[in-house]
Amino acid sequence: MGKKKNPFYRVVVADSRFPRDGRFIEAIGTYDPMSKPHKVELKEDRVYYWLGNGAQPTDTVRSLFKRKGLWLKWDLMKHGADEAKIAEEFAKWEALQVARAERLANANAEEKAKAEAEAQKKAEEEAKAAEAEAMESEAETAEAESVEEATEEKAEETTEEPKAE
Numbered sequence: 001m002g003k004k005k006n007p008f009y010r011v012v013v014a015d016s017r018f019p020r021d022g023r024f025i026e027a028i029g030t031y032d033p034m035s036k037p038h039k040v041e042l043k044e045d046r047v048y049y050w051l052g053n054g055a056q057p058t059d060t061v062r063s064l065f066k067r068k069g070l071w072l073k074w075d076l077m078k079h080g081a082d083e084a085k086i087a088e089e090f091a092k093w094e095a096l097q098v099a100r101a102e103r104l105a106n107a108n109a110e111e112k113a114k115a116e117a118e119a120q121k122k123a124e125e126e127a128k129a130a131e132a133e134a135m136e137s138e139a140e141t142a143e144a145e146s147v148e149e150a151t152e153e154k155a156e157e158t159t160e161e162p163k164a165e
Helices: 044-052 059-068 070-078 083-159
Strands: 009-013 026-032 039-042
Touching (some): 026 044, 039 059, 044 070, 059 070, 070 083
Antiparallel strands (some): 026 039
């Protein structure tokens, strides 16, 4: 789904015998990669239902499940964990995700500050280079003017020679 340069995906349950973009059994969610952060909406109860009936998610869909924490819950359910254990593990996972988001935000802020400092340093270097170039061109202009004056003086000297009559 979506448009050119604006993708939007539906997460569906499909029979493997049908074409990739063909008939599907049920739509269980959506994925919008263009929003920041990526937006994933899934119907958890239907995801677990279909996984329980033997559905095999693609690698991309499995990564979306992992990002939302559904794969962790499914793995715990599959291994016979009770609801309290699942809730405890999911709470730990959420805490880890919050810490990870904070680390990424801090890293992005540091990277941005470093890039700004680098850009400022580059701008200063360019300004110094432009100033040096301007001084060099002034020196060349002055030198050219002095050479011009010297040639004019020589020309005047050669024209002022006395003529023999």
